Amino acid sequence: MPSCVVIFEPQPREYFAPQSAPARLARLRDKVALLAAEGVDRVLCLAFNQRLSKLSADEFVETILVDGLGVKHLEVGDDFRFGCDRLGDFAFLQNAGQRHGFTVEAAQTVELDGLRVSSTQVRDALAAADFALAERLLGRPFRIRGRVLHGQKLARQLGTPTANVQLKRRRVPLSGVYLVSAQVDGKVWPGVANIGVRPTVAGDGSAHLEVHLLDFAGDLYGRRLTVEFHHKLRDEQRFASLEALKSAIDADIAAARAHWHAQPLTKSLK
Ligand SMILES: Cc1cc2nc3c(=O)[nH]c(=O)nc-3n(C[C@H](O)[C@H](O)[C@H](O)COP(=O)(O)O)c2cc1C
Numbered sequence: 001m002p003s004c005v006v007i008f009e010p011q012p013r014e015y016f017a018p019q020s021a022p023a024r025l026a027r028l029r030d031k032v033a034l035l036a037a038e039g040v041d042r043v044l045c046l047a048f049n050q051r052l053s054k055l056s057a058d059e060f061v062e063t064i065l066v067d068g069l070g071v072k073h074l075e076v077g078d079d080f081r082f083g084c085d086r087l088g089d090f091a092f093l094q095n096a097g098q099r100h101g102f103t104v105e106a107a108q109t110v111e112l113d114g115l116r117v118s119s120t121q122v123r124d125a126l127a128a129a130d131f132a133l134a135e136r137l138l139g140r141p142f143r144i145r146g147r148v149l150h151g152q153k154l155a156r157q158l159g160t161p162t163a164n165v166q167l168k169r170r171r172v173p174l175s176g177v178y179l180v181s182a183q184v185d186g187k188v189w190p191g192v193a194n195i196g197v198r199p200t201v202a203g204d205g206s207a208h209l210e211v212h213l214l215d216f217a218g219d220l221y222g223r224r225l226t227v228e229f230h231h232k233l234r235d236e237q238r239f240a241s242l243e244a245l246k247s248a249i250d251a252d253i254a255a256a257r258a259h260w261h262a263q264p265l266t267k268s269l270k
C-alpha cells in the first residue's frame with residue numbers, strides 16, 4: 001500500500017493569523033524532497049482556503065480521507081484537531097475509522113535527551129544560534145535554499161558584493177550576522193551572511209538573506225545557493241551611516257576569515 005503524507009498550504013495558522021504564525025523551517029519543495037528521501041510515496045498538499053476551513057470533521061473524513069484517498073490506516077498526532085471549529089479530534093477519527101473501515105494510530109513522540117523533537121524546539125535552537133542542537137533535532141544541518149536575485153547594487157559601493165538569496169515573503173527563524181558556508185554548483189564556499197530587514201538601508205520591512213562568499217569572484221545571479229549556518233557573530237543593527245555599516249561588515253569579514261582560517265571547511269554539504 002502506498003504511503004501518503006497529507007499537508008496544508010498555507011498552514012492553518014498562517015491562514016487564520018498570518019502575523020503571529022511561526023516562521024517556516026523549510027520551503028514546500030524542500031519538504032517534499034525530504035519526505036521523498038525518507039521513502040514516502042506521495043504527498044497530498046491541500047490548499048487551505050475558506051472552503052477547506054469550513055468543512056466539518058465528518059466532511060473532511062468523507063471527502064478527503066475516504067473518497068479521495070481510500071485510506072486504510074491513518075497515523076496522526078494524538079493532539080491533532082481538524083475540521084470546522086476544530087471539532088474533530090483523535091477519538092473522533094477512531095470512531096470514523098470504525099464506521100468507514102480504516103485503522104487509526106497515534107504517532108509516537110520522538111524525544112532527544114528527554115526533549116520532545118518539534119518545529120518549536122528547532123525554532124528555539126535557531127533563535128539561540130545553537131546550530132549543533134538544531135542539527136541534532138533535524139537530523140541534518142539547518143539550511144536555507146534559494147535563487148540569487150538582483151539587489152539594490154549598494155553592496156558593491158560598500159566594497160562587499162553580497163548575493164541576495166530569494167526568500168519570497170517567507171518569515172525566517174533567524175536574524176543577525178552569521179558565519180555560513182554556501183553551496184553553489186556543487187562547490188562549497190566559506191562566507192558571512194546577514195539575515196534580517198537591513199534597517200540601515202531602510203528596506204520594505206521584509207526579510208533578506210545577503211551572503212558574501214570569501215575568496216569568490218564571479219556572477220551568481222539566477223543560481224541556486226544553499227546556505228548552511230554555523231555561528232552567530234552579532235545582531236543586525238541600525239547604523240547611523242553607510243560608512244559605519246561598511247566598517248561593521250569589514251569587521252564581520254575579518255572575524256569570518258579568522259574563523260575559517262582556524263577551522264577550514266572540510267565537511268561538504270550533501
Ligand atoms: C556581513 C554583513 C553584515 C551586515 N550587517 C548589517 C547590519 O547590521 N545592519 C544593516 O542594516 N544591514 C546589514 N547588512 C546588509 C547590508 O545592508 C546589505 O548587504 C546592503 O544593503 C547591500 O544590499 P544590496 O545587495 O541589495 O545592494 C549586512 C551585510 C553583510 C554582508
Ligand SMILES: Nc1ncnc2c1ncn2[C@@H]1O[C@H](COP(=O)(O)OP(=O)(O)O)[C@@H](O)[C@H]1O
Nearest residue numbers: 150151152153155156161162163213219220221
Ligand atoms: N564573493 C562574492 N560573494 C557574493 N556575491 C558575489 C561575490 N563576488 C561576486 N558576486 C556577485 O555580486 C552580486 C552581488 O553584488 P551587489 O553589488 O551586492 O549586487 P546586488 O545588489 O544585485 O545584490 C552577487 O549576486 C554575485 O553575482
